[in-house]
Amino acid sequence: MWRWGVELLYRNYSRYFQVMIKIMQIPFDSKLSSRTTLWEATSAPGPELNALEGNFKADVAVIGAGIAGLSTALHLAEAGCSVIVIEAEAPGSGATGASGGLLAPDFIKHSPDDIENMLGQDWGKRLIRMVGTSTRQCFDLIEKHKISCDARQDGFWCPAHDMAVASRLKTRATEWRDRGYDVDFISSEKTQSELGSPHYCGSIYFSEGGAINPLAFSRGLAEAVIKQGADIYVNSPVLNLEQHLGGWRVSTENGVVDAKRVVLAANGGNAALHPAMRKTVLPLSVFEYATRPLSAADRARVLPNGGSFTDKQSYMFTARYDGEGRVIAALPDFFVKRSTSTIIKEASQRLLRHFPEMEDVSIEYLWKGTCMLNASLLPKIYDLNDGAYAIQACNGRGLANNVVLGKELAASLIHQDMNLLSVKAEAPRKVNGYFLAKYIPSMMMAFAYVRQ
Ligand SMILES: Cc1cc2nc3c(=O)[nH]c(=O)nc-3n(C[C@H](O)[C@H](O)[C@H](O)COP(=O)(O)OP(=O)(O)OC[C@H]3O[C@@H](n4cnc5c(N)ncnc54)[C@H](O)[C@@H]3O)c2cc1C
Incomplete structure (x- = not known):
């Protein structure tokens, strides 16, 4: 009886067990608590400039x-x-x-x-x-x-997480197209394969x-x-x-x-x-984070044809690659103070939720910025x-x-x-x-x- 119960649970929730195990295996790198952004670590230095005197x-x-x-x-x-x-x-x-x-x-x-x-x-x-x-x-x-x-002009997607949002995005795509812009509504199936995520049911796509x-x-x-x-x-x-x-x-x-x-x-x-x-x-703090460069297998699973996206959920999710194959994503901040390790776990967890086939969700860079909203x-x-x-x-x-x-x-x-x-x-x-x-x-x- 007991074994049958566990088997039933595993059959129905095996995906969740796998996700939990992957999350428990994520190493915590103490260097991440520093404020260095991916961009600071990977950009050529700017021009030498002086202070105003x-x-x-x-x-x-x-x-x-x-x-x-x-x-x-x-x-x-x-x-x-x-x-x-x-x-x-x-x-x-x-x-x-x-x-x-x-x-x-x-x-x-x-x-x-x-x-x-x-x-x-x-x-x-x-x-x-x-x-x-x-x-x-x-x-x-x-x-x-x-x-x-x-710079890569390889398209921007805005995917919908439910049918009501998808229907609004379809109308929005028509409004842009009617004005002469190269904007399309993309079906659920194609959105899922282009983004590498089963999470979405359609999207609006901007080729520019x-x-x-x-x-x-x-x-x-x-x-x-x-x-x-x-x-x-x-x-x-x-x-x-x-x-x-x-x-x-x-x-x-x-x-x-x-x-x-x-x-x-x-x-x-x-x-x-x-x-x-x-x-x-009005200020809003947002964490940005970047994974380690993905393996070829993971790259084939996540945004396999490139491009970038920001979804329409209130607690928004976003993803793109950098030049070395890292996935960069974001996580809004709010009042509750979370430790760096908690944020990293959540960041990895969100990657797995959106890209369940990803093997390695280790985070290499984590930083924070403030958006100023009108x-x-x-x-x-x-x-x-x-x-x-x-x-x-x-x-x-x-x-x-x-x-x-x-x-x-x-x-x-x-x-x-x-x-x-x-x-x-x-x-x-x-x-x-x-x-x-x-x-x-x-x-x-x-x-x-x-x-x-
Ligand atoms: C975490 C995060 C993620 C974002 N992601 C995206 C994205 O993916 N795509 C997108 O389109 N937008 C994104 N945005 C928004 C985008 O970054 C901003 O809209 C844009 O960078 C604002 O540019 P800016 O020049 O107005 O401001 P800033 O880049 O903030 O520049 C203002 C400058 O003024 C300087 N300054 C401030 N006070 C003084 C002073 N008293 N004297 C002299 N200098 C001063 C600051 O040091 C700063 O360098 C994001 C914002 C954040 C915070």
Whole structure:
């Protein structure tokens, strides 16, 4: 009787037993508790840069050398404008260098029809065009400046975990296709074989999506900025920003930049630079992790044809490869403090849940970054008056969008025409009830974690 019971359990739940055994075998590597990202460990060093010391003048001062600031500076410098970038740490050291590096030409939440309904025909169409072409523009920029950043335009998938979501994604694919974009709805069977996961029942596929090494991209952009004759100063947190003689004075501990105009591209740091930017974004911490390079057998099981994906679950899962065959995935953080070993177990467990055939789910790198979410989840450019502008477009999917916003803001400043933007430049709006609202993204992740 007892043996029969065990046999029955094993027959029905053998998959779970195997998963449990695999998880118990995962080695815990104490090096993982360090903050080194995969990108820091595998990217070529960036250009040698100095801290800001002394007094300088420029047409435009750009604060922050993430993807937004560097794209703005590059396009300004290319047009012959004198630019100085002032960065607290180093190029790509913020959200950009902590990101997963997936490039997705889609909105994180809305469909193209939603956008037109919300923003109206003119601004709606502009934003859809911007997001729909964002990855293309990003890969073109990489090609133009010959940036070595493991760029691969091998497609982006957004899979559905239930039929209701699949049906919404089908409609969304039609909306993109009707507007001329190469976007398809993919059947359940094909999604499962393309992703190597039995977890999903259909997906939306963007052929122009892909992935990059985001830190190598930032460092390559920094090189390009310098080649165009602009200056970047590092290890120079901006301590004060004030109006001065009809322009702006940017002060660091040991230096000052006077500029006619200023672009705040400091992401979460924007709030400390200008009072109007306070309480405008909501933080969400996310762990990124990377496995050891997979064996040939595991590579044939996980995303066998390449590409990358982020699913539609609230407690989202995402996967892609790096150039050496590691799988990179993500895990949202929330209030409950979890030890590094707990997070690693969970990370491996999630890999096995999504790719049950994987043999080796050892984690080699684990790091954390903070996404800054706009309440609308849409990219924003803020007009702070008197020649000061801010780019605020993280939303966990800001790499390609920020490249385009930087390019467009540069063109608008050069031609002094804000109508060249795809995003209407407006005054920032504080989030209502910010004291509590700032915890909402983490709270939603905690609920999603419990419900998964
Ligand atoms: C964990 C994580 C995963 C993500 N994954 C993806 C993804 O796969 N795909 C995607 O599209 N997006 C992703 N994102 C979002 C994406 O990384 C961001 O949208 C994008 O990098 C933001 O670029 P940015 O230049 O605006 O900001 P940042 O990269 O944060 O750059 C801002 C810079 O400003 C500097 N700074 C701050 N304050 C000051 C100051 N006072 N003085 C001077 N400098 C200052 C910072 O040091 C930093 O270098 C992810 C984000 C995170 C956190």
